[in-house]
Amino acid sequence: MKLNHLVESQQLSVEIILSLFKRADEFRDSADKPLTGKILAALFYEPSTRTRLSFESAMMKLGGNVISTENAKEFSSAVKGESLIDTTRIISAYADIIVIRHFETGAAKQAAAVSPVPIINGGDGSGQHPTQALLDLYTIRKETGRLDNLTIAMVGDLKNGRTVRSLCYLLGKFKNIKIIFVSPENLSIKDDIKDYLMRHDVQYEEQTDLNKCLPLADIVYMTRIQKEQMTAGEYNKAAGIYKIAEENFKLLKSSARLLHPLPHVEEINLPLKTEQTDERVAYFRQAENGLYARMALLAYLLE
Amino acid sequence: MKLNHLVESQQLSVEIILSLFKRADEFRDSADKPLTGKILAALFYEPSTRTRLSFESAMMKLGGNVISTENAKEFSSAVKGESLIDTTRIISAYADIIVIRHFETGAAKQAAAVSPVPIINGGDGSGQHPTQALLDLYTIRKETGRLDNLTIAMVGDLKNGRTVRSLCYLLGKFKNIKIIFVSPENLSIKDDIKDYLMRHDVQYEEQTDLNKCLPLADIVYMTRIQKEQMTAGEYNKAAGIYKIAEENFKLLKSSARLLHPLPHVEEINLPLKTEQTDERVAYFRQAENGLYARMALLAYLLE
């Protein structure tokens, strides 16, 4: 079944995922402009320059145009009290597709319910970030050659990080996946995700010792621990432990890959040379993959 | 006579208006790109995401490109003390046409006086908003099939609302128009507009009782009452009275149309289903019409 909107990663079937990845591979070297004359509206209620520019570049590479607001929360009619539903109905008259980034969980779903044009969730509150999950998975396949038979360590703030949540929903669709959740106890993954994984026969375990887990993983998926979620003492303790530096990066298997949704701060602290030459450092290629994954999604939703 | 700029709605003759509407109708279904290679500068000194995106989308649909600033007041050389005249002279070197939104009445006129490229007033202080008036009038014709023989109720803050002012100037150009101004006494329409209407043989009356007026109107043009213009007590009183909800919406004639320049807040409070199915709710179509009216204006000024 063709999707009209992409609001949460569960919507993506294995069949759609594989066809998007095929498309993404093709767009890598293609100069095709299938979206010539189409307009994308980037409606960002909270700033995320990286995600916004990635979508905008994707649209332009496909021949399309972009109208954009970087800070709709402060600048737009939202200030005057207009509902997201009304804003969506109006912007949908100006654009052929809308990507919404919002500070409230569920915002993209609300917009999709009334929009005559496709809505893409570009991240909503502590909810989901399905295109990030899509590019994460695309990177995993690109780097390892497979989507089944993988051990994935997810590290950092697993409680608040929406990219981890969205990626788990996608991983649940593949075979023989094992997830090792590595986090301080107060930032452990929530029960709804654990329930989902159990229902989908994904093995998982919860650990607190990062170095013990690093040698086991095919993929190490680091996330940022957010200062604003805890006391300074807790933060300093967690940030010191849930961290990849030169000494423990060596613990990774030679075929393993280090991913990160970026931006990273001190939770990854590798020498520039390692970043530039060690092929296990995959997070910049991951960011670039976002471009092709988003091109594939835009083309899919607009066809 | 061909206009070089659009600064105030009085400039628009009936002949120009009708030719713009014809053009707007044509652009609705056309894939023509008459402005390929042209550049629009959106120079917004106060944020108005809706108006800006509407202009930008219009320009792109015609094949043109857009350079844009969302908050020139804070971000641009205005901070360093540069005059609007100088900014205009410089931006006119980069763009083929400029739309200016400004917090000061008269700003667009100032810019037009020195600009070698067309200036469009995108709203200036408590002055005018002529493209809003143009799309309002276009919507009235689209919805009722005519521009003469109309009874129009204008409701809300008629003192400060520039869209009402600009629309009155346009209505003065047509025959057998009757305007009912409905507002609290402290927000009634200003004398300059009343004088203009009298000189142009437009009948008008001033009322305070909304429900008495609703059954008489072909068009009900609602506007937002702005909290910042009065005391909390006055606001609450006015907002409770000058309001369309389910119960008084029923008072409209079956052929009537409800318009609003948007964004609306509590002054319109209709169920989603009514908004989606009752054809008297015209304000989302009105917003879409803005796109076609602006396309027509851009093409007209650039030819």
Add this chain to the structure above:
Amino acid sequence: MKLNHLVESQQLSVEIILSLFKRADEFRDSADKPLTGKILAALFYEPSTRTRLSFESAMMKLGGNVISTENAKEFSSAVKGESLIDTTRIISAYADIIVIRHFETGAAKQAAAVSPVPIINGGDGSGQHPTQALLDLYTIRKETGRLDNLTIAMVGDLKNGRTVRSLCYLLGKFKNIKIIFVSPENLSIKDDIKDYLMRHDVQYEEQTDLNKCLPLADIVYMTRIQKEQMTAGEYNKAAGIYKIAEENFKLLKSSARLLHPLPHVEEINLPLKTEQTDERVAYFRQAENGLYARMALLAYLLE
């Protein structure tokens, strides 16, 4: 040798400069679109609407597209602590060329060191602004017909103004150049520039009396004295003296030209009519030249 990036004006050889100027002249009347399908990222960590719109317009006139952020300092991942190096590596995956404006001296150089795509310095802290220098020099040649045998008075804040610094580096490449630095003593040109000029056989002198210098100059290059760099008393004194108004503008030779990187405030105070009709007023043509100079640079770096 072909440049990969433009970080500081010293990089530009006479040969490159002349070929860029030839190109700029050609682009003035051409409808060629040599950069169709290419994407420019405008990564502005401090607002500069004029410079940004000039680059964006230049890119669009060449057929390219633009992704853009107006205030990366506040809006982007910089807030979360991401390094400029990481941001550059990621944005370079989305764009074919990047112009960076940054509040820290050396930022563009840092970015260029890791970027796989060309970096253009759009102004960095108190460092350089090489495209401003390029357009200044292009204007000097356009207006006087030559790049050698020139007497140039540079006026105002010579200590903090990066445009003066960048222009001096370029002037050092030509023959029989004489520079008269005119500034209050506390804002005089720094020693590194004087050393550079001496090494390159450029005559210079330092003066405090503007009116004495005006009749001698082929080019008067005014700059803004910045309030924030001194006490109110010092500012008022300097602003009253280092100023071109109707009475001392008359002291300029009839063949002289008045330039300014703009925006100007009270340091130039000429009647509108003089600005519009006296051909010695060259600063608006200078701003327009920026468009063609930047077009030439973009085309050069992307070929």
